[in-house]
Amino acid sequence: MSQSIASDNPLTNVQRAILDIVLDQMIPEDSTRGKPSAADVGVFEYIMERSPESFVEIGRQINKLDALASSSYEKRYTELTREVQDETLNQLREQDSRFLLTLAIQAVECYYLDSRVMTAIGLPTRPPYPDGYTVHRGDLTLLDPVRERGQIWRRT
Amino acid sequence: MPNDVVDVVIIGAGASGAAVAWSLAETRMRIVCLEQGDWMNPATYPSNFQDWEVHHGETSAISPNHRNRDADYPINDTESPIAIVNFNAVGGSTILYSAHFPRFHPSDFRVRSLDGVADDWPIDYFTLEPFFAENDRNMGVSGLHGDPAIPEHQPPLPHIPLGRMGETIGRGFNKLGWHWWPSDSAIITEPYEGRGQCLNLGPCNTGCAQGAKSSVDISYWPVAQRMGVEVRTNCRVNQITVDSKDMATGVEYWNADGVIQHQRAEVVIVACNGVGTPRLLLHSKSARFPNGIANRSGLVGKNLMLHPWGGASGLFAIPLESHLGPQGCCLLSQEFYETDESRGYVRGYNLQITRGSPPIATARYGIASGAIPWGTAHHDEFEKRYDRSVHIGVCAEDLPEEHNQVVLDDVLTDSNGIPAPKILYQTSENSMRMLAHGTARAVEALEAAGAIETSVAPYPIRMAGWHLLGTARMGTDPERSVVNEWGRSHDVRNLFIVDGSVFVTSGGVNPTTTIQAVALYIADAMKQRLATLFD
Numbered sequence: 276m277s278q279s280i281a282s283d284n285p286l287t288n289v290q291r292a293i294l295d296i297v298l299d300q301m302i303p304e305d306s307t308r309g310k311p312s313a314a315d316v317g318v319f320e321y322i323m324e325r326s327p328e329s330f331v332e333i334g335r336q337i338n339k340l341d342a343l344a345s346s347s348y349e350k351r352y353t354e355l356t357r358e359v360q361d362e363t364l365n366q367l368r369e370q371d372s373r374f375l376l377t378l379a380i381q382a383v384e385c386y387y388l389d390s391r392v393m394t395a396i397g398l399p400t401r402p403p404y405p406d407g408y409t410v411h412r413g414d415l416t417l418l419d420p421v422r423e424r425g426q427i428w429r430r431t
Numbered sequence: 432m433p434n435d436v437v438d439v440v441i442i443g444a445g446a447s448g449a450a451v452a453w454s455l456a457e458t459r460m461r462i463v464c465l466e467q468g469d470w471m472n473p474a475t476y477p478s479n480f481q482d483w484e485v486h487h488g489e490t491s492a493i494s495p496n497h498r499n500r501d502a503d504y505p506i507n508d509t510e511s512p513i514a515i516v517n518f519n520a521v522g523g524s525t526i527l528y529s530a531h532f533p534r535f536h537p538s539d540f541r542v543r544s545l546d547g548v549a550d551d552w553p554i555d556y557f558t559l560e561p562f563f564a565e566n567d568r569n570m571g572v573s574g575l576h577g578d579p580a581i582p583e584h585q586p587p588l589p590h591i592p593l594g595r596m597g598e599t600i601g602r603g604f605n606k607l608g609w610h611w612w613p614s615d616s617a618i619i620t621e622p623y624e625g626r627g628q629c630l631n632l633g634p635c636n637t638g639c640a641q642g643a644k645s646s647v648d649i650s651y652w653p654v655a656q657r658m659g660v661e662v663r664t665n666c667r668v669n670q671i672t673v674d675s676k677d678m679a680t681g682v683e684y685w686n687a688d689g690v691i692q693h694q695r696a697e698v699v700i701v702a703c704n705g706v707g708t709p710r711l712l713l714h715s716k717s718a719r720f721p722n723g724i725a726n727r728s729g730l731v732g733k734n735l736m737l738h739p740w741g742g743a744s745g746l747f748a749i750p751l752e753s754h755l756g757p758q759g760c761c762l763l764s765q766e767f768y769e770t771d772e773s774r775g776y777v778r779g780y781n782l783q784i785t786r787g788s789p790p791i792a793t794a795r796y797g798i799a800s801g802a803i804p805w806g807t808a809h810h811d812e813f814e815k816r817y818d819r820s821v822h823i824g825v826c827a828e829d830l831p832e833e834h835n836q837v838v839l840d841d842v843l844t845d846s847n848g849i850p851a852p853k854i855l856y857q858t859s860e861n862s863m864r865m866l867a868h869g870t871a872r873a874v875e876a877l878e879a880a881g882a883i884e885t886s887v888a889p890y891p892i893r894m895a896g897w898h899l900l901g902t903a904r905m906g907t908d909p910e911r912s913v914v915n916e917w918g919r920s921h922d923v924r925n926l927f928i929v930d931g932s933v934f935v936t937s938g939g940v941n942p943t944t945t946i947q948a949v950a951l952y953i954a955d956a957m958k959q960r961l962a963t964l965f966d
């Protein structure tokens with residue numbers, strides 16, 4: 276199994292399948308808010324484009340999950356129920372708080388760039404420039420007590 | 432001919448170089464500015480792109496060591512708890528700055544007389560007052576008249592919007608009876624001098640695509656160029672040259688083609704900032720100046736002041752639209768600006784209330800800190816945090832100490848082989864006490880405003896060495912200072928320094944408006960003495 280970062284496909288099919296499950300475990304769909312699952316926003320492609328070298332570490336950590344599934348349940352990670360997958364993932368995260376953290380960080384970056392997610396959190400799906408945003412100018416009468424107190428700068 | 436003798440050569444096209452060039456331009460002298468960087472193209476700034484929060488571009492890192500552009504020089508800051516951040520281009524560090532623009536106070540120039548520490552400046556606030564006003568007009572500054580914490584002045588443009596966030600925090604300060612005010616900001620809130628107004632994009636610290644943030648490449652430089660000043664880009668100065676009579680003869684520099692040149696000049700003005708300037712002076716060694724030009728006092732590079740920075744964040748129960756609007760500019764509080772000995776330290780600090788985190792930063796921080804969990808609870812926790820956070824920065828006055836200094840690194844060099852600056856800096860006990868006090872007050876203010884959760888960042892914050900001051904101090908005594916009271920080197924009578932290096936003390940506020948007022952004041956002093964400039 277090649278883990279070469281030059282490869283177009285740095286993960287095996289099994290690793291890809293586990294990646295999708297893990298992404299869904301990280302951020303599952305929330306249909307009431309209109310937010311998709313993180314498995315459905317193109318995280319693999321996002322990482323491929325920006326930092327494909329991260330797949331070396333991500334692949335290794337995915338293998339750990341699969342190995343734990345085999346040693347504990349004699350099954351591949353993909354064959355476990357969601358409940359048992361959650362338990363297996365939590366077990367590794369409890370042992371190492373940084374387990375799959377690089378993936379998680381890149382996943383949220385990609386997730387909050389997805390147009391469905393941006394819309395769900397109330398953002399327009401466009402760059403900030405050139406349309407910008409409106410911000411309320413503010414109620415200046417709130418400054419009355421500050422004015423009433425008078426000069427506070429220290430005379431020299 | 433580029434290397435004919437010119438009247439004035441200015442080194443560095445940042446905040447201070449631009450101001451001095453503009454002011455001297457009216458003399459019709461031949462003025463050339465040499466800048467190691469190039470002009471920036473605002474169309475490349477991240478806010479042009481939907482992925483702006485993660486956009487990798489030329490302006491996406493504030494440390495030159497991470498950014499590593501051709502124009503950058505490395506800085507060895509391993510022996511400092513605070514890393515140096517800057518930008519090298521036409522516009523200098525104003526390309527990235529937040530444009531928070533409070534002035535120094537009158538008391539900042541009199542700390543020895545008032546509080547018995549450091550030294551008084553040889554000039555005072557009221558000498559600089561007309562230059563502050565001139566700079567406000569030239570830069571395009573927004574603000575609200577009547578702040579009782581500073582002598583009366585009228586910013587040329589209306590204040591930046593407070594938003595719901597600003598109102599909420601203002602109410603908190605009112606509950607405590609503490610001062611607060613909308614910050615003076617070098618951001619235009621209305622169309623001004625051909626520039627479009629602020630659109631509340633947010634990411635001012637990666638460059639303003641709209642051109643509303645008053646970086647000097649779009650405020651001062653176009654005017655100075657129209658008045659005849661020549662800006663030569665991609666030109667890195669190696670040394671200031673000197674003759675046997677201790678007069679500067681010009682500068683040696685690499686031009687854009689990498690060819691070494693000598694630009695002869697009647698007057699040399701250094702504007703490379705509080706780290707770049709001492710580096711250049713220390714590197715300009717000669718038989719007359721074996722320890723670096725203009726360094727007979729031995730003080731070049733010493734007394735580095737960095738404004739140790741602290742901060743607290745608060746989370747509110749309701750959406751505040753806090754991620755919209757100029758990131759670093761909203762309100763300030765100067766309640767704790769002056770000395771009160773009962774607090775356990777001398778001098779004081781400014782509280783800078785800045786906007787909240789945008790979505791990816793919120794999620795990234797939440798995931799990394801564990802505050803936002805994995806699983807179905809992700810959505811609820813994200814919602815609780817996004818658009819509801821507010822940050823308060825604590826800008827602590829740093830007192831001058833000779834052991835805090837810029838020296839030349841023995842090994843590290845830039846791409847031309849010039850030794851890199853090395854920072855030897857320790858945060859003083861006084862600063863640490865001040866930050867403890869300031870972060871506790873920031874939490875108190877956030878709680879009074881209704882924050883349901885607060886946190887304090889470990890201080891001093893490392894990536895916060897953005898104010899670079901004190902390394903070629905001003906004074907009347909040549910033994911105790913590098914330049915005189917109008918910016919001229921005590922040792923070299925045609926060499927001037929106009930950046931934050933000349934500061935005697937650091938004040939407790941962001942320094943750029945004061946740096947530029949000092950640069951304009953020095954230029955004015957030069958104009959008044961043109962016939963006797965070298966006497």
Ligand SMILES: Cc1cc2nc3c(=O)[nH]c(=O)nc-3n(C[C@H](O)[C@H](O)[C@H](O)COP(=O)(O)OP(=O)(O)OC[C@H]3O[C@@H](n4cnc5c(N)ncnc54)[C@H](O)[C@@H]3O)c2cc1C
Nearest residue numbers: 443445446447467519523524528529530531668930941943
């Ligand atoms: C992220 C960030 C946020 C900031 N926010 C604020 C803020 O809100 N408010 C505030 O008041 N200040 C802020 N600052 C600080 C502010 O930008 C500086 O105080 C100001 O730009 C200093 O002006 P200067 O002219 O001294 O130096 P700079 O603006 O740094 O310019 C120096 C120039 O000299 C050039 N140079 C150096 N050496 C050479 C050489 N050998 N040859 C040729 N050229 C050379 C450099 O390339 C550079 O362009 C911030 C800075 C940063 C980085």
Ligand code: SF4
Nearest residue numbers: 629630632633635639
């Ligand atoms: S908030 Fe205003 S000043 Fe800042 S980047 Fe946006 S338009 Fe420019």
